[in-house]
Amino acid sequence: MALKVFNSLTKRKEEFRPRDPEQVKMYVCGVTPYNHPHIGNARPFVTWDVIRRYLEHRGYTVFHVQNFTDVDDKIINAAKTEGVSWDVIVSRYIESYFEVMDKLNIRRAHLYPRVSDHMAEIVEMVETLVRKGFAYEVGGDVYYSVEKFDDYGKLSGRSLEDMKAGARVDVDERKTHPMDFALWKSAKPGEPAWDSPWGKGRPGWHIECSAMSLKYLGMEFDFHGGGSDLIFPHHENEIAQSEAYAGDSPFVRYWLHNGFITVNEEKMSKSLGNFFLVRDILEHFPPEVLRFFILSTHYRSPLDFSDERLSESARGLERLKTAVLNMKYLANSTVARGASEESQVLANAANQAKTEFYGAMDDDFNTALAISVMHGLAKEINIYYSAIMAGKIPHDAETLATVQAVYYELADILGLLVAERTGTLDVCGGAAGTDDQTIAGLLDLILAIRQDARKKKDWATADQIRDRLAEIGYVIEDSPQGARWKKR
RNA sequence: GGCGGCAUAGCCAAGAGGUAAGGCAGAGGUCUGCAAAACCUUUACUCCCCAGUUCGAAUCUGGGUGCCGCCUCCA
Numbered sequence: 001m002a003l004k005v006f007n008s009l010t011k012r013k014e015e016f017r018p019r020d021p022e023q024v025k026m027y028v029c030g031v032t033p034y035n036h037p038h039i040g041n042a043r044p045f046v047t048w049d050v051i052r053r054y055l056e057h058r059g060y061t062v063f064h065v066q067n068f069t070d071v072d073d074k075i076i077n078a079a080k081t082e083g084v085s086w087d088v089i090v091s092r093y094i095e096s097y098f099e100v101m102d103k104l105n106i107r108r109a110h111l112y113p114r115v116s117d118h119m120a121e122i123v124e125m126v127e128t129l130v131r132k133g134f135a136y137e138v139g140g141d142v143y144y145s146v147e148k149f150d151d152y153g154k155l156s157g158r159s160l161e162d163m164k165a166g167a168r169v170d171v172d173e174r175k176t177h178p179m180d181f182a183l184w185k186s187a188k189p190g191e192p193a194w195d196s197p198w199g200k201g202r203p204g205w206h207i208e209c210s211a212m213s214l215k216y217l218g219m220e221f222d223f224h225g226g227g228s229d230l231i232f233p234h235h236e237n238e239i240a241q242s243e244a245y246a247g248d249s250p251f252v253r254y255w256l257h258n259g260f261i262t263v264n265e266e267k268m269s270k271s272l273g274n275f276f277l278v279r280d281i282l283e284h285f286p287p288e289v290l291r292f293f294i295l296s297t298h299y300r301s302p303l304d305f306s307d308e309r310l311s312e313s314a315r316g317l318e319r320l321k322t323a324v325l326n327m328k329y330l331a332n333s334t335v336a337r338g339a340s341e342e343s344q345v346l347a348n349a350a351n352q353a354k355t356e357f358y359g360a361m362d363d364d365f366n367t368a369l370a371i372s373v374m375h376g377l378a379k380e381i382n383i384y385y386s387a388i389m390a391g392k393i394p395h396d397a398e399t400l401a402t403v404q405a406v407y408y409e410l411a412d413i414l415g416l417l418v419a420e421r422t423g424t425l426d427v428c429g430g431a432a433g434t435d436d437q438t439i440a441g442l443l444d445l446i447l448a449i450r451q452d453a454r455k456k457k458d459w460a461t462a463d464q465i466r467d468r469l470a471e472i473g474y475v476i477e478d479s480p481q482g483a484r485w486k487k488r
Numbered sequence: 489g490g491c492g493g494c495a496u497a498g499c500c501a502a503g504a505g506g507u508a509a510g511g512c513a514g515a516g517g518u519c520u521g522c523a524a525a526a527c528c529u530u531u532a533c534u535c536c537c538c539a540g541u542u543c544g545a546a547u548c549u550g551g552g553u554g555c556c557g558c559c560u561c562c563a
Contacts, residue, residue, distance in 0.1 A: 011492090029563075037563095044563050074561070158559075162490045205561090227563030232491090234562095259493090260557070270562055296511075297501070302494080302556070312500065312512045319511080322525070360502090369502055372510035382526050389526090390519080459521060466523080477525055486525090 003058065006300060006364045008231060008255040009155055013364055018222050019253060023061045026052065027213040027252075029226030029234070030066040030112070033093035034074040037100045038275040039290070039305060040261045040268050044227055046291055046415075047258045047299040047365075049106040051223070053413050054361050065216050066109040067209060068094055070116050071202050076191055086192050087116075100278045103287040105415045111216060115208040119194045122203045122211045125245055126183045126196075134244040138174045140186030140199045146179045149240045155255060156232035181237055183207050206237040210245070213238075219246050220253055228257040228300075258299045265304055276305070285310050288416060292317045295367040295414055316375075317416070323378035324411075324420040325486050326385040327404045329428070330395055335481060338394035346384045350403040353377040357410050367414065374410055381407070389479045428485050443474060443485050450476070451483060 003016040018024045028048045031041055048064075055062050070090045079086040098108075115122070126142055129135040134148045146152045146160060153159050160179060182204030187193030193200040213221065219242070224235070235255065242251040261268050268275045281290060284307070293313035297303045353373050360369035381403065387393045411417040424436045428444060446465060453461040466476045474485045 031563075032561090040563050042563085047563095072561095156491075156558080158491050162559085228493090229558065229562055232558060233560095258563070260563075262556080265556075267557070267562090275562095300493095301501090304500090309500070309512095315513095316500095316511045319526095326526085366502075369509080372502065375510055379527085386519090386526055454521080457521070463522075470524090475524065478520065478523080479525090480519085 003362045004364055005254050005256060008228075008235075008257050009250075009252075011157075014254070016222075016254065018060065019220050023063055024055055024223070025063050025217040025221035026065070026223035026225070027209070027217055027221060028064070028066040028109070028224075029209060029230055030068050031093075031097055032069040032072045032074055033090050033097060034072070034078045035093060036096045036277045036279055038268070038277050039281060040227070040275060041097075042100070042104060042278050042290065043261050043294050043299075043303065044225065044258045045101055045106050046104060046294045048225060049104075049415060050295065050367060050413065051225075051256075051365055052107065053415060054365065057409070057413050058358075063217070064109040065111045065113065065213065067212055068097075068112055068114045069205070069208060070094075070114045071192065071208070072115075072205070080190075096279070100282075103282060104278070104291050105287065105418055107415075113212040113216065115203060115212075116192075118208065118212055118215070119203075121215050122207055123184075123194075123196050125207065125211050125214075125241070126203075128245055129183065129241065132244065132247075134240075135183055136176065137198050140201060141174075141182055142184035142198055142204075143175055143180040144183050144237065144241060145176055146181075146240065147177050149244050151243065151249070152179075152240050153236065155239055156236045158232070181206065181233065183241070206234055207241060209234070210238045210242040210251075214242060214246070219248055220250055222253050223256060224252040224254075225256040225258070228259060231255075231257055256299075259302045262302055262304045263306070268305070281310075285314065288418070289314045289317055292371075292416060295416075296371055298364075298366055298368050300364075316371075320371075320374055320378055320411070321417060321420050323381040323385075323407065324417055326381060327400060327407070328420075329484060329486075330385060330388060330400055331397065331404070332428075333395065333481075335388055336394040337397055339396045339399070340393040342384055342387055342393050343396035343399040346380055346403055347399045349377060349380040350406040353380075354406050354410065357413075361413065370410070370414065374407070374414075377403075377407060377410075389481050391480055423487070443469075447476070447483050447485060 004013040005016050006013050026048070028044065031037065052062050052064055068090070070087075075086050075089050078089045082089070126135065129144065130137065130142060133145075135142050135144050137143075153162075160177070184196060184198055184201050184207075185204055186198065187200040187202065191202070193202055213224065224238075226235070239251050243249045263274045263276070266272065266274065278290070289310060293305075293310055294303065296313060296316065353376060357370050357373045360366040360373060363369070384400075388395050408417075408421050411421060428440060428447075446469065450462050450465040453459075453465070469476055469485065473488055475488065476483055476485050
């Protein structure tokens with residue numbers, strides 16, 4: 001089956017064909033490091049992380065570049081406010097970015113180019129645009145002349161006429177056309193500045209992404225993405241600059257844009273001040289819950305954020321975890337082995353789930369559907385588990401191993417259930433490390449003592465053990481096959 | 489004002505011509521000493537409204553209504 005992606009440029013789903021079958025090249029618009037990441041930042045990076053994981057599972061080699069816009073008004077302002085140098089702000093928030101994204105299990109890009117390291121490339125690009133007649137200098141500033149680029153507006157679907165009519169911006173009289181945008185800005189006193197043919201200054205917004213993506217990926221790279229607010233003007237301008245510069249088209253093969261996170265149905269934005277920092281959310285919820293929450297809606301749809309929704313996500317994720325723990329418990333249990341009709345049913349369900357999961361992901365990365373497929377498989381696993389625990393059927397270890405491999409593969413594509421898949425101390429029988437084995441041994445001992453109490457119908461003791469263990473994070477579950485403990 | 493998107497159960501959310509997935513919450517049940525977890529049953533004669541196309545529409549077309557986003561820094 002073919003992978004289809006929704007291309008913002010054509011506004012339709014297209015079959016994905018990488019330019020180079022050997023390597024998929026993607027450029028994701030990164031952050032401007034002037035504050036800690038908020039949950040709106042988390043969405044595109046979780047989304048692109050899954051896109052990349054899926055492409056890799058499909059057999060592609062992916063080259064992933066994501067920039068840091070480290071030269072920017074907001075950074076300069078933050079530096080002024082705090083009375084520190086701009087690069088202090090930058091390094092602090094880049095560090096924070098990685099800290100948060102690592103917690104969300106977002107794999108690192110192969111390259112994180114920064115604007116401040118690419119002044120030569122940027123200046124060269126601006127010079128070329130001036131030389132080619134696409135840009136002009138006015139008193140140390142350089143502007144891109146949108147009228148010179150015939151295709152201007154092709155990504156955002158607007159014409160220069162439309163924009164003139166609806167202009168809400170104060171027009172700079174020095175510009176030839178109101179929509180002309182700065183490629184280079186002359187330095188103001190006290191601001192970071194770099195040398196250029198037009199005097200000291202710094203790049204305008206937009207040009208850095210063109211310069212850096214072209215440097216590392218070349219023209220016509222496969223994916224370029226970010227939040228849908230970047231479509232205009234940022235990405236529109238990138239196209240104008242890059243295609244004019246290269247004298248070639250297209251700049252990018254597939255443009256993908258994620259929808260926004262809203263709060264109370266309203267866009268979360270810096271100007272509204274209604275945004276939540278990821279680090280604050282993570283005080284109340286595990287990072288994986290936030291990740292699951294983001295993935296439970298298709299990436300292009302808006303996503304409304306609230307504590308209630310996050311709590312719901314936590315319970316939905318719990319169900320997925322339980323299936324893993326059930327499999328791990330069975331794998332280490334001593335119940336009778338043997339194939340059964342039920343194990344065949346499970347094996348078929350796993351095969352089908354895998355097909356459906358890939359089908360969902362092939363359809364423009366439909367993670368919401370993919371998750372529901374996992375829920376379906378989890379249910380089959382639990383049914384199988386229950387039948388064994390009830391002593392109705394033997395345990396087919398070989399089949400279970402296959403099913404587990406499928407389940408783990410799907411979870412890995414979504415970047416979920418990491419602790420459950422790799423942990424050794426989350427359900428009895430599974431401990432591997434020395435310390436874990438000791439703890440597991442102690443837990444088994446406590447459980448044995450509780451079983452004795454239960455035999456004597458000493459419910460007070462039995463319940464006390466159960467309650468106290470729950471307090472330190474271990475849940476006890478009884479079954480006809482005996483009791484088991486599991487983490488959390 | 490210009491451009492674009494969305495409206496599916498109590499909540500969240502897939503589905504995009506063939507007769508409504510999944511999750512959460514609720515109700516009942518199985519299991520249990522009681523629980524927990526799991527499982528079973530149950531919750532949209534119907535997909536914002538009105539027309540139209542079609543043998544057939546939540547899905548396509550036209551017209552309404554409501555909400556949201558972009559056009560200004562923003563993921």
